[in-house]
Amino acid sequence: DAEITQSPRHKITETGRQVTLACHQTWNHNNMFWYRQDLGHGLRLIHYSYGVQDTNKGEVSDGYSVSRSNTEDLPLTLESAASSQTSVYFCASSDQTGWASPLHFGNGTRLTVT
Amino acid sequence: QKEVEQNSGPLSVPEGAIASLNCTYSDRGSQSFFWYRQYSGKSPELIMSIYSNGDKEDGRFTSQLNKASQYVSLLIRDSQPSDSATYLCAVNAPNSGAGSYQLTFGKGTKLSVIP
Numbered sequence: 001d002a003e004i005t006q007s008p009r010h011k012i013t014e015t016g017r018q019v020t021l022a023c024h025q026t027w028n029h030n031n032m033f034w035y036r037q038d039l040g041h042g043l044r045l046i047h048y049s050y051g052v053q054d055t056n057k058g059e060v061s062d063g064y065s066v067s068r069s070n071t072e073d074l075p076l077t078l079e080s081a082a083s084s085q086t087s088v089y090f091c092a093s094s095d096q097t098g099w100a101s102p103l104h105f106g107n108g109t110r111l112t113v114t
Numbered sequence: 115q116k117e118v119e120q121n122s123g124p125l126s127v128p129e130g131a132i133a134s135l136n137c138t139y140s141d142r143g144s145q146s147f148f149w150y151r152q153y154s155g156k157s158p159e160l161i162m163s164i165y166s167n168g169d170k171e172d173g174r175f176t177s178q179l180n181k182a183s184q185y186v187s188l189l190i191r192d193s194q195p196s197d198s199a200t201y202l203c204a205v206n207a208p209n210s211g212a213g214s215y216q217l218t219f220g221k222g223t224k225l226s227v228i229p
Contacts, residue, residue: 040221041221042202042219042220042221042222043158043202043219045216045217050214090157090158100146100163100165100206101146101206101215102148102160102163103148103158103160103204103217104160105157105158105159106157107156107157108156108157
């Protein structure tokens, strides 16, 4: 069965370190997204991609970057981790750019920045 | 700024009752609407999508959409303890001039079904 796999599931890092969260999907979807979820804020879009070599900023992109070198993977990099980036991160994908596209989510990565 | 509003709850209903979850949205150009269920510590799971005014039924779930009132709801009939979760409303609207769409999530309503 097709799926989205995120790794690691849990990560503890120190302030100032660079961290990369992996996202791999076997749906063969063109569209991939990164969200963070925090209590009181819900799901907020960090970055998204509509295809290979395409990346776009979401509403909370500061301090994060992504790259899309193939269809399957969209890694999320925290350039210099900050305590404010402690959160649960979800990767998602969809198969169309149109209005009817629901998202399929990965299992999430819980990141703690100390 | 596209906004999606939900009552945060918690909404408590007895087992077997109907749970009613509501969502309002700000962008009149919104075209598609989704309900996700999220169990504690898990990822959101799509349970319903609706695209046109009226009702859509899927098993024990019914979604109602009223675009004129900018309102979408989810009814869960014969609620079960296993329905206890947070329900997220998500609304898809076009980005101005970009030819793409933006999916905006509400903060979710926490539902507790009491045995």
